Amino acid sequence: xxxxxxxxxxxxxxxxxxxxxxxxxxxxxxxxxxxxxxxxxxxxxxxxxxxxxxxxxxxxxxxxxxxxxxxxxxxxxxxxxxxxxxxxxxxxxxxxxxxxxxxxxxxxxxxxxxxxxxxxxxxxxxxxxxxxxxxxxxxxxxxxxxxxxxxxxxxxxxxxxxxxxxxxxxxxxxxxxxxxxxxxxxxxxxxxxxxxxxxxxxxxxxxxxxxxxxxxxxxxxxxxxxxxxxxxxxxxxxxxxxxxxxxxxxxxxxxxxxxxxxxxxxxxxxxxxxxxxxxxxxxxxxxxxxxxxxxxxxxxxxxxxxxxxxxxxxxxxxxxxxxxxxxxxxxxxxxxxxxxxxxxxxxxxxxxxxxxxxxxxxxxxxxxxxxxxxxxxxxxxxxxxxxxxxxxxxxxxxxxxxxxxxxxxxxxxxxxxxxxxxxx
Ligand code: ATP
Numbered sequence: 001x002x003x004x005x006x007x008x009x010x011x012x013x014x015x016x017x018x019x020x021x022x023x024x025x026x027x028x029x030x031x032x033x034x035x036x037x038x039x040x041x042x043x044x045x046x047x048x049x050x051x052x053x054x055x056x057x058x059x060x061x062x063x064x065x066x067x068x069x070x071x072x073x074x075x076x077x078x079x080x081x082x083x084x085x086x087x088x089x090x091x092x093x094x095x096x097x098x099x100x101x102x103x104x105x106x107x108x109x110x111x112x113x114x115x116x117x118x119x120x121x122x123x124x125x126x127x128x129x130x131x132x133x134x135x136x137x138x139x140x141x142x143x144x145x146x147x148x149x150x151x152x153x154x155x156x157x158x159x160x161x162x163x164x165x166x167x168x169x170x171x172x173x174x175x176x177x178x179x180x181x182x183x184x185x186x187x188x189x190x191x192x193x194x195x196x197x198x199x200x201x202x203x204x205x206x207x208x209x210x211x212x213x214x215x216x217x218x219x220x221x222x223x224x225x226x227x228x229x230x231x232x233x234x235x236x237x238x239x240x241x242x243x244x245x246x247x248x249x250x251x252x253x254x255x256x257x258x259x260x261x262x263x264x265x266x267x268x269x270x271x272x273x274x275x276x277x278x279x280x281x282x283x284x285x286x287x288x289x290x291x292x293x294x295x296x297x298x299x300x301x302x303x304x305x306x307x308x309x310x311x312x313x314x315x316x317x318x319x320x321x322x323x324x325x326x327x328x329x330x331x332x333x334x335x336x337x338x339x340x341x342x343x344x345x346x347x348x349x350x351x352x353x354x355x356x357x358x359x360x361x362x363x364x365x366x367x368x369x370x371x372x373x374x375x376x377x378x379x380x381x382x383x384x385x386x387x388x389x390x391x392x393x394x395x396x397x398x399x400x401x402x403x404x405x406x407x408x409x410x411x412x413x414x415x416x417x418x419x420x421x422x423x424x
Contacts (some may be wrong), residue, residue, distance in 0.1 A: 006041055008070040009080055009101040009248050010150030012062035013055075016092030017213065017235045021175060023166050024216040025087045026063045027246040032079045033067065041066040048115045048154040048166060048249035048411045051128055051257060051331060052263045052270040053146060053308075055094050058213065059411045062149030063248070069103045077101055079124040081139060088141065099139040100144025102133055110155035117152035118257050118412075119271060127151060152349055160254040164169070165229040167218045167245040175214035181237040183378075184420055186220075188235035194227035194417040196221055198253070201406035203312050218242060222252060224418070255414035258329055263297035267338075272331035272412075275338075276346060277302070291317055292337065295326065304328055305337040312402045313340075319395040321395075323349030329413075342403035348394050353387035 011029075026044050033040065045064045053060045059070040067076055068199065080099060089095045107413045113130055124140075127148040131138050138147050153328045169178070185207050189199040198208050199221065210218040218238060226247060233245070238304060261267045261275040277295030287292045289308035294301050317340070325346040330339045355364045355373055358380050364373035372383040396402070403409075403416050 005069045008102040008154040010063040010154040012149030014088040014097045016089035016095045020089045021215040040116045043249035046250040062153035064153035096143040096145035097141040098144045100150040101137040114152040114156035167242045170217045170241045179240040184237040188232045194234045196223040198222045206407040248419030257412040263299035274329045274414045276327045302338045310408045313404045344401045351389045353394045
C-alpha cells in the first residue's frame with residue numbers, strides 16, 4: 001500500500017445568514033490551488049455536525065480538503081488563510097472562522113473527537129486544547145469558533161457517504177430570485193432518482209435543490225454517485241450564469257447523527273437516537289399544528305413530536321394507537337421532546353376490546369358496573385363483564401418505515417431510498 005503524506009485542511013464558520021457559504025469559499029480555494037498546480041487528494045468533504053449546535057448558521061457543516069504535503073504546502077496554507085480572510089462574513093457577530101492544518105495520519109482519538117462533534121457540544125477551549133495535543137496548527141479569526149468544526153471535518157471517518165454537487169451564482173445575483181427551470185428539475189428527478197435524491201418534495205411541490213437564503217449557491221444536488229450528479233447537472237436548466245461548481249463528499253443522509261439508545265431513560269437532551277418503545281396514548285394535535293404522543297419502555301417514557309413543518313407525516317403519525325411498538329429515529333430538542341425524523345412499526349396493536357355480540361347479532365351494551373352486558377334488541381343478558389378481542393384494520397403496516405417529507409428532512413437523516421430495507 002502506498003502511504004501518501006497529506007496535509008489536511010479544515011475550514012468552518014465563515015458564513016452568516018446574510019451571505020457566503022463555506023463550500024463556496026472552499027471552491028474558490030480549490031480554483032487557486034489549481035492555478036498553482038496544487039492537487040487535491042480525493043474529493044473536498046462537507047461534514048455535517050451536531051444538528052443542535054447553538055451557533056450554526058444553517059446546517060452546521062464544516063469543510064475539509066486534503067492535498068499532498070510537498071514543497072507547495074506552505075503556499076497552500078497561505079492561499080487558504082488569504083481566502084478565509086477575504087471572503088468570510090466578519091461583520092456578523094456569530095461568524096468566527098477557524099482554520100486547522102494537520103499533516104499526520106488521522107488517529108483514533110481524532111475520529112472519536114469527530115463523533116463527539118456530531119453527538120455532543122464542544123467548547124472552543126476544548127477544541128483548541130485537543131487540536132494542539134494532536135499536533136494541528138490552528139488559525140482563529142475573531143473568537144475562532146470554527147476550529148471546533150474544522151478539526152471534526154478533517155477527522156471524521158466516512159464509512160458511509162454521499163455526494164453533493166453545488167452550483168454557484170454570479171455575485172451580482174446574490175439575494176435575487178434564482179432562475180431555475182423547475183420543469184427541468186422534475187425531469188432530472190425522474191431520470192436520476194434514486195441515484196440522486198432529495199430533489200423535490202412532491203407532496204408540497206417544493207424544489208429542494210434550491211436554497212432559500214441569499215447565499216452563493218444556485219442549487220445543490222445530492223446523490224450516491226458522481227456519475228448521477230454529472231447527468232443531473234446536464235438535465236437541470238437555469239437562465240442565469242453558473243460561475244463555478246464543485247462536488248463534495250459528505251456524511252449527509254447517512255444517519256451518522258443517530259446513536260442506538262439502549263432504552264428511553266438513557267437518552268439525553270440534544271442527542272439524536274433510535275429507540276424502541278410502546279405508544280402510550282393516541283397522538284394529539286395542538287394549536288400551531290404540532291402533533292404529540294408518548295412512548296414508554298421499562299425505563300421510562302418520552303414525549304414524541306411530529307412538528308407542523310412535517311406536514312403530511314403528521315397524518316401517518318395520527319394512525320398510531322396505544323399498544324403499538326415503534327422504533328423512532330430523531331433528536332431530543334429544546335422542549336425535551338423527541339423530534340421524529342422517521343419511525344418503523346415493529347408491531348401493530350391490531351386488537352381492540354369490544355362488548356360481546358349477542359346471539360341475535362347486535363353488539364351488546366353494558367348492563368351497569370360489574371353487571372355484565374345486555375342486548376337492547378332482544379333483551380338477552382350475560383353475567384360476564386369480559387370484553388372480547390376484535391381484530392381491527394390498521395392503516396399502518398408491520399415492519400414498514402415512515403419518514404418525514406423531503407422539505408422537513410435534516411441534512412444528516414438517511415432517507416428510506418438509501419436504506420437497505422430488505423436487510424433491515
Ligand atoms: P452553513 O451550513 O451555511 O455552512 P453552518 O450552519 O455550518 O452554516 P457555521 O457558520 O459553520 O454554521 O457555524 C457553526 C459553528 O458551530 C461553527 O463555529 C462550528 O465550529 C461550531 N460547531 C460545530 N459542531 C459543534 C459542536 N458539536 N459543539 C459546539 N460547536 C460546534
